Amino acid sequence: xxxxxxxxxxxxxxxxxxxxxxxxxxxxxxxxxxxxxxxxxxxxxxxxxxxxxxxxxxxxxxxxxxxxxxxxxxxxxxxxxxxxxxxxxxxxxxxxxxxxx
Numbered sequence: 001x002x003x004x005x006x007x008x009x010x011x012x013x014x015x016x017x018x019x020x021x022x023x024x025x026x027x028x029x030x031x032x033x034x035x036x037x038x039x040x041x042x043x044x045x046x047x048x049x050x051x052x053x054x055x056x057x058x059x060x061x062x063x064x065x066x067x068x069x070x071x072x073x074x075x076x077x078x079x080x081x082x083x084x085x086x087x088x089x090x091x092x093x094x095x096x097x098x099x100x101x
Contacts, residue, residue, distance in 0.1 A: 015027070023063075026078060028062060029078060030083065032058060051071060052071050054071075
């Protein structure tokens with residue numbers, strides 16, 4: 001992905017909002033991934049082994065208070081926004097916004 005393509009992908013991401021409320025989930029997921037790449041992370045991430053735990057902590061720290069936090073929502077929805085791809089998408093079943101791999 002070229003820098004311009006990355007810029008377009010970031011600008012094209014849809015964010016949930018209602019009145020003056022905005023969900024931080026997708027922006028936090030994108031910042032997490034980009035920060036990991038800057039730190040030298042390889043291209044592929046393991047959702048269960050690293051992303052889920054780390055992004056849930058970011059949501060707790062920077063997002064609004066919730067009963068539960070679901071890092072899988074922005075992970076799956078960023079695929080639909082064209083921000084990234086999932087190599088084993090055919091093996092994953094999104095059910096009611098859940099991701100089961």
